[in-house]
Structure formats: C-alpha cells, structure tokens
Amino acid sequence: MSTAVTTPLVEASGIVKRYGPTTALADGRLTVLPGESHALVGRNGAGKSTLVTVLTGLQAPDEGTVRFDGEPAPPLADRDAWRSKVACVYQKPTVVPELTVAENLFINRQPLQRGFISWRRLKAQATELLDAWDVRVDPEARTADLKVEDRQMVEIARALSFGARFIVLDEPTAQLDNREIERLFTRMRSLQDSGVTFLFISHHLQEVYEVCQTVTVLRDARWITTAPVADLPRTALVEAMAGESIETIAEQGVQERVVDESAPVLLDARGLTSDAYENVDLTVRRGEVVGLAGSSGSGKIELAESLTGLHTPQRGTAQLDGKPLPFGDVTAALKAGVGCVPRDRHVQGLVVGMTIGDNATLSVLDRLGRYGFVGTDRKRGFATELIERLDIHTEGPEQPVSDLSGGNAQKVVMARALASDPQLLVLINPTAGVDVKSKESLLARVDSAREDGTAVLVVSDELDDLRRCDRVLVLFHGRVAAEYPAGWRDHELIASIEGVDHG
Amino acid sequence: MADTKAPPVTTLSVPGPSSARTVLLRRARELALVPALLLLMVLGAVVNDSFLTERNLISILGASAALAMVVLAESLVLITGKFDLSLESVVGIAPAIGALLVLPAAQSGWGTEFPAALALLAILVVGAVIGAFNGILVVKFKLNAFIVTLAMLIVLRGLLVGATKGKTLFGMPDSFYSLATTTFLNVPMSVWLAAAAFAIAGFVLKYHRVGRALYAIGGNADAARAAGIRVDRVMLGVFVVAGVLASVGGLLQTGYVGAISANQGQNMIFTVFAAAVIGGISLDGGKGTMFGALTGVLLLGVVQNLLTLAQVPSFWIQAIYGGIILVALMIARVTTGRAQD
Numbered sequence: 001m002s003t004a005v006t007t008p009l010v011e012a013s014g015i016v017k018r019y020g021p022t023t024a025l026a027d028g029r030l031t032v033l034p035g036e037s038h039a040l041v042g043r044n045g046a047g048k049s050t051l052v053t054v055l056t057g058l059q060a061p062d063e064g065t066v067r068f069d070g071e072p073a074p075p076l077a078d079r080d081a082w083r084s085k086v087a088c089v090y091q092k093p094t095v096v097p098e099l100t101v102a103e104n105l106f107i108n109r110q111p112l113q114r115g116f117i118s119w120r121r122l123k124a125q126a127t128e129l130l131d132a133w134d135v136r137v138d139p140e141a142r143t144a145d146l147k148v149e150d151r152q153m154v155e156i157a158r159a160l161s162f163g164a165r166f167i168v169l170d171e172p173t174a175q176l177d178n179r180e181i182e183r184l185f186t187r188m189r190s191l192q193d194s195g196v197t198f199l200f201i202s203h204h205l206q207e208v209y210e211v212c213q214t215v216t217v218l219r220d221a222r223w224i225t226t227a228p229v230a231d232l233p234r235t236a237l238v239e240a241m242a243g244e245s246i247e248t249i250a251e252q253g254v255q256e257r258v259v260d261e262s263a264p265v266l267l268d269a270r271g272l273t274s275d276a277y278e279n280v281d282l283t284v285r286r287g288e289v290v291g292l293a294g295s296s297g298s299g300k301i302e303l304a305e306s307l308t309g310l311h312t313p314q315r316g317t318a319q320l321d322g323k324p325l326p327f328g329d330v331t332a333a334l335k336a337g338v339g340c341v342p343r344d345r346h347v348q349g350l351v352v353g354m355t356i357g358d359n360a361t362l363s364v365l366d367r368l369g370r371y372g373f374v375g376t377d378r379k380r381g382f383a384t385e386l387i388e389r390l391d392i393h394t395e396g397p398e399q400p401v402s403d404l405s406g407g408n409a410q411k412v413v414m415a416r417a418l419a420s421d422p423q424l425l426v427l428i429n430p431t432a433g434v435d436v437k438s439k440e441s442l443l444a445r446v447d448s449a450r451e452d453g454t455a456v457l458v459v460s461d462e463l464d465d466l467r468r469c470d471r472v473l474v475l476f477h478g479r480v481a482a483e484y485p486a487g488w489r490d491h492e493l494i495a496s497i498e499g500v501d502h503g
Numbered sequence: 504m505a506d507t508k509a510p511p512v513t514t515l516s517v518p519g520p521s522s523a524r525t526v527l528l529r530r531a532r533e534l535a536l537v538p539a540l541l542l543l544m545v546l547g548a549v550v551n552d553s554f555l556t557e558r559n560l561i562s563i564l565g566a567s568a569a570l571a572m573v574v575l576a577e578s579l580v581l582i583t584g585k586f587d588l589s590l591e592s593v594v595g596i597a598p599a600i601g602a603l604l605v606l607p608a609a610q611s612g613w614g615t616e617f618p619a620a621l622a623l624l625a626i627l628v629v630g631a632v633i634g635a636f637n638g639i640l641v642v643k644f645k646l647n648a649f650i651v652t653l654a655m656l657i658v659l660r661g662l663l664v665g666a667t668k669g670k671t672l673f674g675m676p677d678s679f680y681s682l683a684t685t686t687f688l689n690v691p692m693s694v695w696l697a698a699a700a701f702a703i704a705g706f707v708l709k710y711h712r713v714g715r716a717l718y719a720i721g722g723n724a725d726a727a728r729a730a731g732i733r734v735d736r737v738m739l740g741v742f743v744v745a746g747v748l749a750s751v752g753g754l755l756q757t758g759y760v761g762a763i764s765a766n767q768g769q770n771m772i773f774t775v776f777a778a779a780v781i782g783g784i785s786l787d788g789g790k791g792t793m794f795g796a797l798t799g800v801l802l803l804g805v806v807q808n809l810l811t812l813a814q815v816p817s818f819w820i821q822a823i824y825g826g827i828i829l830v831a832l833m834i835a836r837v838t839t840g841r842a843q844d
Contacts, residue, residue, distance in 0.1 A: 079729075079731060080731070093723075093726075094723070094725065094726045094729055095723065095726055096718065096719045096722035096723045096726050096727065096789065097722055097723065097789070098718060098721075098722045098789045098790050099715075099718060099719065099722060103715065104726075107715070107719050107726070107727070107730035107732070108712060108715075108716065108719070108727075108730045108731050108732050109730075109731075110712055110715065112712075115711075116710040116711055117709075117710045117711065117712065117715065119710075
C-alpha cells in the first residue's frame with residue numbers, strides 16, 4: 001500500500017457493517033493520502049454507500065476502525081468534530097431550497113450583532129468564502145434557482161468553511177451534462193491544488209481516469225484492490241469490479257439462441273428523444289427478448305418507461321404491431337397491449353394496503369365485469385389462476401400483499417403485467433431485491449412469454465437478467481452505445497456500461 | 504417550480520445588477536397583495552361613502568385583530584412545515600376556561616372565583632399546554648400533524664361544549680374585555696397588540712437564528728438537522744407559541760364579542776388558512792413572511808367589511824366570501840408566479 005512517509009488523511013480498515021441479516025460491508029478498507037483525488041468504484045451493492053456513511057460518521061461500523069490524520073475518529077454524537085474532518089456532497093441536495101446561498105452557507109451560525117443576525121456581515125462572509133474557493137455563485141441567489149453544478153459547489157464551499165479538507169463526492173456527475181462535468185473537473189483540480197482531498201464515487205470509469213490518481217475497488221461488500229490509476233489498465237479495473245469468477249460462469253451459462261429473423265417486428269420505435277435519452281431506435285420482434293443495460297444516469301429506465309406511458313418523449317414515434325403507440329398515457333399503453341413491471345415495486349408496483357388478488361387484477365378490472373362493476377367471483381378466479389401460473393406462495397388471493405416476501409411480491413407485480421396478455425412486456429429491474437429461487441422463477445416467466453410470441457424488453461442492472469436476452473443494447477448518456485448478441489462476456493458488457501470501451 | 508426552466512445563463516453570474524434584480528423580485532413577491540389591497544380600498548371608497556372613514560377603517564382593524572393573532576400562530580406552524588388545525592378550538596376553550604375560573608357557580612362558572620389576573624394567566628397557560636400536547640404527539644410520537652390536530656380540534660370543541668353545557672358565558676370582569684374596549688390614539692389596544700405581535704414575529708423570523716431555523720426546518724428538515732439545528736425542540740416550541748398566540752386571539756375575540764359562546768372560533772380555521780395562503784405562506788413549509796400573512800388578513804377583513812357595507816343579504820354572504828377567497832388565491836398564484844403546492 002502506501003509508503004509510510006505520509007500519514008494517510010483517512011484510513012479505514014476492516015470495516016464490517018450489517019443491517020439485520022444482510023452484510024452490507026464485510027471487509028471495507030480505504031486509505032486516502034492528503035491532496036489526492038481518490039476514486040471509489042464498484043457495481044451496485046458493492047458497499048460503496050455503506051462505506052461512505054461510515055466515513056462521514058452517520059453510522060458506526062460493527063467492526064473496524066476509521067482514523068483521520070492518524071487519530072481515531074470522533075464519537076458519532078460529536079457532529080461538529082465530524083464536520084471539521086469530512087463532508088459528503090450527495091446526489092440529493094442538503095441545502096434549504098428557499099433560503100439564499102449566503103444563508104445556506106451559514107445556517108445556524110449566522111454572524112450576530114447584539115444577538116441578532118447581521119445580514120450585511122452574512123453577505124460579506126459568504127462572498128469572502130465563495131471568492132476564497134473561487135466559486136462563482138451569487139450569494140444572494142435563491143438556492144432552489146441554482147444549477148446542479150453550482151449547488152454542488154456551494155455544498156463543497158460550506159464543507160470547506162467548517163475546516164473539512166476531505167470531501168466525498170457521491171456520483172456528482174450523474175445529473176450533469178458533458179460540459180458541466182468538464183467544469184466540475186476543472187474546479188476539482190483547482191481545489192485539489194489548494195489542498196483539498198476528494199473521494200470520488202462514480203459509475204463512469206473514464207471519469208475516474210480523468211480526475212483521480214488512486215482507485216479503490218469494492219466488490220460483493222469487500223475490498224478488492226487499491227492502486228494508482230496509472231498502473232491499472234481499464235480491463236484490469238473492469239475485471240476487478242466484475243470478478244474473474246463470474247466470467248467463467250458466463251461462458252457456460254449462455255447458450256446461443258436461435259432468433260427467428262423472419263419473425264415480424266412487433267415494436268418499432270424511431271428517433272425517440274427526451275431529456276434522458278437522444279435519438280434512440282428500438283425494434284423488438286415477436287418472441288424476442290431485448291435487454292437494455294446502462295448505468296444509473298444512462299436513460300435506460302426512462303426509455304423503457306416511455307413505452308409504458310410513464311415517461312413522455314419529446315420527439316419520435318413508436319409502433320406496436322403496426323399501430324401507433326401513444327406516449328404519456330398509461331391507460332392507452334395498456335389498451336395498446338403493453339404490460340409493465342415498473343422500476344420499484346414499493347413505489348409504482350403494488351398498492352400495499354390491498355390484497356394479492358386486487359393487486360394482480362388492478363389493470364384488467366374492465367375485463368372482469370361490465371359498466372365498471374367488478375364481479376367478485378370472476379376476479380377471484382382470475383387472480384387464483386394468476387397465482388398458480390406464477391407460483392406465488394400465498395394463502396390465497398385474499399391475503400394482503402404486505403405479508404409477502406420480496407420475491408413473492410415481485411411475482412404479484414409480474415402477474416399484473418401478464419394479466420392483460422400483453423403483446424409487449426416491459427420489465428424494469430424485474431429481479432431487484434428478490435431471492436435466488438424467486439429470481440429463477442421470474443426469469444422463467446420471461447422464457448414462457450417469449451414462447452407465447454410476446455416481445456419482451458428487459459431493463460436491468462443484473463447481468464443474470466440480461467443473459468437471457470437475445471440481444472442487449474447498452475445506453476450511455478442517453479445514446480445507444482453498443483449492441484451485443486447473446487453470448488457476450490461479462491467484462492465486455494460491464495466495460496461498455498461503464499463507458500470505458502468507447503469513452 | 505415554474506422558474507427552473509428559465510433560459511440558461513450564458514455567462515457566470517456576477518454579483519451586481521443581477522443580484523439587485525433578484526432581491527427586488529423577492530421584495531415584489533412579498534408585496535404582491537398590496538396592489539390588490541389598494542384596489543379594494545379604492546373600490547370600497549367608490550361603492551360606499553362611509554368606507555373610507557376613520558371609524559370604518561378602525562372597525563375593520565378591530566374586527567380583524569383576533570383573526571390576525573391566529574393567522575400569526577398558524578403561519579409560524581406552516582413555515583416550520585407542519586399544520587395546526589386545533590388553533591380554532593383554542594380560540595374558544597382558552598378564554599372559556601379563564602372565564603369559568605372567575606365566574607361564580609350561579610353564572611355557570613366553576614365557582615372557584617379566581618382573581619381576574621390569575622384567570623387571564625390561566626388562558627395563556629391553557630394555550631401553551633394544548634400547544635405542547637399537540638407538539639409532543641407530532642414531534643415525539645411522529646403522528647401526522649394534520650390528523651392529530653384535527654382530532655384535537657374536535658376534542659377541544661367537545662370539551663368546551665361540555666364544560667359550558669352549551670351556554671354562553673358572560674359577566675366576566677372588565678379586564679376580559681379591556682383589550683378590545685380601551686383605545687390608544689382612537690385605535691383599540693387589541694389592534695396595537697396584534698400589530699406588535701406581527702412586528703416582533705417578523706423581526707425574529709428575519710433577524711434571529713431561531714427564526715431562520717423555522718425556515719430551514721420547513722424547507723429541508725434533514726439539512727437543518729445536519730446544520731446542528733435542534734429540529735424537534737424548535738418544532739415543539741413553535742406549537743407551544745402558536746397555542747399561546749391563539750389563546751390571546753381567543754381573548755381578543757371575547758373582548759370584541761363581549762361574551763364567550765360555545766362555538767367561539769368555530770370554522771375560523773378555514774379563514775385562517777385562506778389568509779395565510781393568500782398572504783404567501785406555503786402549505787409545504789419554508790416559505791412566506793409575516794408581512795405577507797398580515798396583508799392576507801387585511802385583505803379578508805376589507806372584503807368582509809365591504810360585503811357588510813354593500814348590504815349583501817346575510818344568507819348569501821358566506822357563498823360570496825368563499826368565492827372571493829378562491830379568486831384571491833388564484834390572483835395570488837398568478838402574481839407570485841409559483842405553484843401553491
């Protein structure tokens with residue numbers, strides 16, 4: 001690791017953090033030297049966020065130690081001490097939107113004059129602080145009106161004013177466009193010259209190569225390696241993130257599928273454009289399963305949601321089975337034959353207070369009776385059929401959906417998507433947070449949908465989900481960056497997702 | 504927000520003219536209701552000769568004083584991002600308990616016959632205790648403020664009816680009425696009191712850390728907590744202060760009416776919310792000024808007065824009043840340029 005000449009600014013070793021039965025971090029290690037920009041990378045669920053909550057003193061680790069400048073970390077309750085050591089700029093803003101920039105910089109420590117706030121001095125101090133770190137933001141501006149990049153700089157300036165010289169940036173580029181990212185990097189470099197140390201978390205590996213000197217890789221809740229960026233070629237970095245063992249599994253797991261090239265094109269989308277993606281063409285044939293991969297800001301979810309009516313593209317057309325598919329209208333999309341498993345079952349997937357039967361038949365109630373009335377027996381019968389078809393472990397359709405485990409709850413969401421016998425099935429993160437057995441059973445539904453001649457679009461971060469696809473499209477910053485027929489190797493796809501093969 | 508889609512600034516903003524403009528814009532929003540208020544005054548002067556007389560204007564102020572105190576209380580709670588519906592019941596029950604403590608049993612009092620000063624103090628204590636109770640349920644027990652205070656509204660209303668057996672209380676010592684009856688420079692003390700309360704609240708909200716903490720909590724409670732603000736404690740304090748202010752409002756109402764009926768304050772909360780929202784206090788928290796809230800109160804007071812002067816049949820007055828509130832909300836929405844969510 002580091003030569004013992006300089007004391008590390010931050011040193012975390014042997015960090016273990018458990019949340020109930022799940023181990024979020026089994027062996028977290030991090031050594032950051034003063035003045036460097038240190039990247040922390042890993043796939044979703046590798047333990048990055050958990051390590052950050054420990055490093056910023058929001059949670060105590062179950063095991064392991066954190067040291068700043070060689071000294072043990074302050075106790076959790078001493079927020080002031082933590083603030084003077086480390087700060088994190090999250091994707092979610094931690095400023096008060098209605099207050100001015102100046103006031104946000106000095107919340108609860110506004111300069112006083114005879115016990116009352118001196119706005120003049122507050123403004124002067126804010127200007128001084130912003131000038132000192134060369135942050136060009138009007139201190140009188142309403143914070144809600146700031147652009148994301150300026151808001152981030154304000155948060156950084158606030159952290160610096162507490163004396164912290166170690167700043168964690170949690171996916172700072174996710175909401176920025178390319179030019180803004182460049183500006184952020186320029187500012188990061190100049191702050192680094194002034195003695196600020198960064199921990200940079202990003203899903204985009206080319207950014208790591210651009211601004212960081214050292215990189216730490218986490219995988220499966222464990223520390224894998226820490227190395228100078230210059231000594232770690234991209235392929236080695238991707239391999240460290242993906243793990244070699246997975247690749248061997250991949251080779252055996254993927255069998256070539258016979259894609260019927262003559263099958264009619266069912267979904268034909270042309271030139272789809274919105275804030276999240278640009279000029280995307282997408283076709284899915286009858287009986288074909290197409291995967292959509294990409295990092296969190298790639299626009300893959302928005303693209304899929306456009307087809308289900310949850311997101312409205314600004315331009316472009318889509319046809320389903322030769323008929324135009326209306327945008328921005330979930331009811332119309334359902335009528336046109338689109339079934340959807342939305343991105344988050346807790347938010348859009350299930351109505352928690354209702355029964356399994358009610359949830360499963362929610363989108364097909366019009367078929368179960370006339371004039372808006374719903375036949376109880378027919379609904380019960382329909383729901384029972386779905387429960388059997390999807391192998392949901394339950395006492396019956398009357399059971400509240402809140403009783404179910406994650407896997408079974410997700411099956412209910414899948415049941416609802418299949419209930420309308422869709423022509424196009426859009427699955428967004430279909431196996432997120434479910435156990436292995438449920439995962440297999442859910443993916444088996446994809447295969448049977450394919451055999452029934454349904455066109456399937458799978459959006460997922462999980463390689464296992466994508467492996468079943470006949471081909472996988474990779475989205476990068478809203479554009480289709482690559483297309484892989486079935487049989488791809490894991491590191492190829494990951495490199496493509498992270499943008500290192502073409503960045 | 505409507506203005507996030509503003510055209511991108513091409514050059515980095517330099518403090519100077521642009522900052523002056525944003526400050527001016529914010530001021531303008533604060534004063535959004537003043538033109539409407541002036542317009543109404545002109546309208547009133549044209550429609551009715553007696554509108555713009557000193558006597559009538561003072562009577563508008565006198566009639567609005569109690570409402571103003573409750574709007575002030577509610578605004579503090581709203582800025583912190585919470586609700587307190589039970590304030591309208593405090594307006595009734597706090598002075599009623601004070602009255603019951605002084606009145607002899609023959610006048611349907613409790614017969615304790617407290618000295619008047621002690622009874623007046625008891626009124627404030629009742630307000631504070633109810634506020635603290637609400638606050639504990641909301642802050643410590645993490646119950647939803649809307650529904651908790653709605654339940655409290657009903658409970659307190661019921662307690663008032665029960666304690667007075669539905670009768671109207673009167674014959675209290677003069678000190679119960681003196682705020683509304685004594686004047687200074689021809690203006691009732693109740694108006695001076697309300698004005699002072701608004702001035703103090705406005706000053707604290709602008710120039711004291713505790714006041715700024717209300718905005719921070721209402722705007723982003725997590726950020727406030729991270730900045731070292733004791734969010735729970737401040738919130739609890741706001742509920743207590745709101746209870747006390749509402750009980751003072753109740754006392755002013757008692758003085759204005761000259762008695763305490765079992766339904767004193769009933770349905771007042773709708774007017775209170777209307778005045779606050781028209782005045783630019785956001786129901787989402789973190790937004791609004793005392794000056795805005797005050798203009799909201801005055802606007803409604805003037806409208807009420809105009810309707811009376813115009814001799815609108817009393818059966819229709821509610822429908823028209825409600826309609827005007829709706830229109831005022833729409834105008835406020837347009838002039839402030841932001842969604843009232």
